[in-house]
Amino acid sequence: MKILFLADEESKMYWEYFKKEDFKGIDIIVSCGDLNPSYLSFLTTMVGVPLLYVHGNHDDKYNVKPPEGCICIEDEIYEYEGVRFLGLGGSNRYKPGENQYTQKQMTKRVKKLRWKLKRKNGFDVLVTHSPAKGLHDGEDVCHTGFDVFNRLIEQYKPRYFVHGHVHMSYGRQFVRLDKVGETTVINAYEKYIVEI
Numbered sequence: 047m048k049i050l051f052l053a054d055e056e057s058k059m060y061w062e063y064f065k066k067e068d069f070k071g072i073d074i075i076v077s078c079g080d081l082n083p084s085y086l087s088f089l090t091t092m093v094g095v096p097l098l099y100v101h102g103n104h105d106d107k108y109n110v111k112p113p114e115g116c117i118c119i120e121d122e123i124y125e126y127e128g129v130r131f132l133g134l135g136g137s138n139r140y141k142p143g144e145n146q147y148t149q150k151q152m153t154k155r156v157k158k159l160r161w162k163l164k165r166k167n168g169f170d171v172l173v174t175h176s177p178a179k180g181l182h183d184g185e186d187v188c189h190t191g192f193d194v195f196n197r198l199i200e201q202y203k204p205r206y207f208v209h210g211h212v213h214m215s216y217g218r219q220f221v222r223l224d225k226v227g228e229t230t231v232i233n234a235y236e237k238y239i240v241e242i
Contacts, residue, residue: 047127047242051234053078053175053210054102056085060237069093074126077116078210078234079135079175080104086113098124100135101145102175102210103188109144119173121155123166129242132159132169132204134195137176137211140188145175153194168202170242174209182212182221182233199229206240208232 048071059068074095077086079102090097090113097116101108117124119133134155139146147155163169176191177183178199183191189212199207207229222238224231232238 047073047129049073049171049240049242050075051078051208051232051238051240052076052081052086052089053234053236054080055236056082057237060089061085064088064092066092069095072239074098076131076171076173076208076234077113078102078173078208080210083108083111083113086116090115096126098126098131098133098173100133100173100175102135103137103143103145105135106144121159123159123162123169125166129171130166130169131171131173132163132198133173135175138187138190138192140186147192149193152192156194156198163202168204170205172198172202172204172207174207176211177209177233178207178231181224181226181231182209184212199226203228205242206230206232208234208238208240210234 050072075097077099079100098119099116120135124131136145136147139148178195179191179193222233
């Protein structure tokens, strides 16, 4: 299965200069948040494959205009062709607003998933907006990752942990790819393709 991950910035190649052949072999598209809902609707319509998404910290607009034809996987384990995607959007709380959580609130969200995790026997891909604490995160409050994501990786050993939120264009030396035990960690900023 070939998966196109997206996050944080619309790719001009996909948006302004769309060519269907650029998506040859893509089986599913997954958004890690902070993307224009029209962009996501456009891609799922033009490419003709399912598009899954979680909310970024700037996605309050999805309440008014959600991405049409796309599937929200917030707090869900969505299975597609045998691959289980667990979705947990949002960022660390740095101001009042939706899609922002304290460490305690995110931990509570994960605890509520315990029966789904048990029933599905875990998950293969952890899809989040924010990174894990100490793994691809920043030092400022807004870009600090969540501790509970580390625990999910440690307990369930998914094949992939894919996040957004930490832009590769920030000018810092952010790592795009990493490995934690058996889990490959990917910052999906703009676009990244994985073949499972």
